[in-house]
Amino acid sequence: MSKNIKVGVLGARGKVGAEVCAAVEEASGLELVARVDAGDDVAGLVDAGAEVVVDFTHPDVVMDNLRFCVEHGIHAVVGTTGFDDERLETLRGWLADAPGVGVLVAPNFSIGAILMMRFAAAAAPFYESVEIVELHHPDKADAPSGTARRTAQLVAAARRDAGLGPVPDATSTALDGARGADVDGIRVHGLRIRGLVAHQEVVLGGVGETLTIRHDSLARSSFSPGVLAGVRAVADHPGLTVGLEHFLDLD
């Protein structure tokens, strides 16, 4: 029998971190050995023998956390935001000096969202029309959602690669905003509805038929399976990986 992977959680008292801790504790094959949060010494990770760290902290501290992990040979799964090209380059530099260590930086740990984006891009070349509808709770500050923008970019790229021209649209008189936002030529519509969590629908259409790919996140906990998949796979992927999709066996 293989032994458990020892996991430490950075940002363990945050909303997301606390859910990660609970998910790790319930998962087979994983063992939670350290909960670290602001004010705690990250050296505790080494004392506890952590092999993989999950970081849901803050842009201000995540780079320090990761330097420590890489230097001490601890793999990392990172959901903290704020990674621009410069930060990723810095990370790659550190990892070049620590050949066996893997770091996964992922903007989205929802496996369903990743599959939705993947399928939308795969289907795009076969359809004349495509639009995106995202639906969230009304306390969200930005519109459209980051996932919807990213989906639109992937779909637009897939259409370009397939040699498709612009989507058909004969609209000649419209109220402002009626046709949504334009992201790389793809129309994106954002609804804000009390009671909803995070939902997205990609509608593709050709002569006589439509294909709809819909992802519904009904609870915050929906990111946990993706984090666990990252924790299990990160040691087998040395170096920097950006995006959980690279760990999923999707062809």
Add this chain to the structure above:
Amino acid sequence: MSKNIKVGVLGARGKVGAEVCAAVEEASGLELVARVDAGDDVAGLVDAGAEVVVDFTHPDVVMDNLRFCVEHGIHAVVGTTGFDDERLETLRGWLADAPGVGVLVAPNFSIGAILMMRFAAAAAPFYESVEIVELHHPDKADAPSGTARRTAQLVAAARRDAGLGPVPDATSTALDGARGADVDGIRVHGLRIRGLVAHQEVVLGGVGETLTIRHDSLARSSFSPGVLAGVRAVADHPGLTVGLEHFLDLD
């Protein structure tokens, strides 16, 4: 046994008129006695003994058609567009002099669209949030659709009557158009997708739950049942009626 209602169709060779003719011929209790189109003499309606006329013609000729019908005691069911307040007032004047005659002017003969609007307005007072998504083929010229605008107006009025304030929306940064068009404070989103015909969804939401009312028109023929319902009921509703909903028993 009651005898058949004798029906004449104006605009009989148009796309819609031809479908109305076919629907009348198949309907029990109705008899198609006259097909009239541009170039034909409307007097043929009288010779044929038409009791009810269906008019899907053109704004330029519909008023002449209706004056003829009212003067000759023929009831009319009218789907032709272009009726403003002035035209409706003129019609009311003619009908005042022809007490037994009924005219139905309806912007929408789809029973499903009427039910959707009715239910959306009835549900609106119970929900904090509501938005409208309409989806049509990409050859449509206007956005949002007339039905979506009308639905938004009805929903907005129902909220006002119930004392509800504006819908919640914390959006602070958005791409242009991401939140749709604003119709009386209600957000309306229009999709244009090849393969679709005419579809609309009203999404209402409150704490922990949503209610969605969706109407799908998959074929042009979907307006026929509404026209036939109008033909059957118009003689029992003397004077002018605007909107098929007044003929449907919905309470």
Add this chain to the structure above:
Amino acid sequence: MSKNIKVGVLGARGKVGAEVCAAVEEASGLELVARVDAGDDVAGLVDAGAEVVVDFTHPDVVMDNLRFCVEHGIHAVVGTTGFDDERLETLRGWLADAPGVGVLVAPNFSIGAILMMRFAAAAAPFYESVEIVELHHPDKADAPSGTARRTAQLVAAARRDAGLGPVPDATSTALDGARGADVDGIRVHGLRIRGLVAHQEVVLGGVGETLTIRHDSLARSSFSPGVLAGVRAVADHPGLTVGLEHFLDLD
């Protein structure tokens, strides 16, 4: 300014009861004055001056609770299950002796579910076909859900009243269960999917069009607004009322 309604909660430490307590505390116009659970003396309700009681307890104790309330002039909103005709008759007897007291017994406090049933029944006479799909988490013991059965019965009754015959169905070869369960001639399909909470869709169809009414319960808290509506209205409805729909202004 009108004074607050004083509310007591029976079953206050149960999962549902605790949510009711929280909802009452947050609601404007209501004041939580007593939390009573197994082992507590219901007389505490009187001492606290409770005007309305909410009862989410157990079939074994609910009748004793209600007798106490009715005798002491306290109105009651009851979500506890197990009310058969005999129990309702007993309740009516007690209320006959307490003319000003109102009791609401409701199998379902979700306003969305009530609206869905109401709209499905209202639309049924206009459509040749109708079927029901309910979707729940896979830990549910019964299929189809009680709400789906009730919807089917209401829809079947509405069709009978409108003189409609059986729904069309040319199926001649089928796998067992492929066409769902038959409830009063209406087909009902139950899905059990991890991640879902409680969802139902009523699909109605006629020539060229369909109307779909969908209710999604995404969180347990979705019953709270219905309970609060019951609490606010029960004093104005003396005697026994079965079903929250009678308190909602739906015409």
Add this chain to the structure above:
Amino acid sequence: MSKNIKVGVLGARGKVGAEVCAAVEEASGLELVARVDAGDDVAGLVDAGAEVVVDFTHPDVVMDNLRFCVEHGIHAVVGTTGFDDERLETLRGWLADAPGVGVLVAPNFSIGAILMMRFAAAAAPFYESVEIVELHHPDKADAPSGTARRTAQLVAAARRDAGLGPVPDATSTALDGARGADVDGIRVHGLRIRGLVAHQEVVLGGVGETLTIRHDSLARSSFSPGVLAGVRAVADHPGLTVGLEHFLDLD
């Protein structure tokens, strides 16, 4: 500029064949050179110089048609039903003697249906639960549809390959049929609704999230793009191919 592909249609006067003829005539790069139906001599295909034949005929005549085509070096795209293993083996034998000739036999030419099946199977390993809902017009004779059965088989195989056990289902009391039909352990539900054409939804769910893949065929013409894709690709795929998915670039 590449010259047009010369296309002959067998079963040209049938409902489907007539639509294929129309689609070929409108398609760029294709030229309709022969329409053949019962009573016509297939030798006309050779006289007309047909390079690719489309066969939507009848199980009784399709094998004779194909022998003729293979012998005369004409590629074939076949939508006629009734191909069992024996027939496919016979076809392979003929093609072994005609090395350059390609034959595509496809049970389904809807690209959307093919994508739906492909995506459902690709997503299946990531989700604890999955069920299938198919919706068709009420004149359909079989339930569930062939596409739904095939989808269930593909999903079941993908789950087995990933080492997943049975889907979770705590149902202990159910009306007959409430949980649908069992196809290889996957639940399949069939709705029959007037106004619908051919629709299918695959619902996958895990903790806190669901992924839904839906295909809507709104018009018979939806198979045309798939037939044209087959016609364009068949010459580059010598030998027998079963299933249009092998011609689509889906990785």
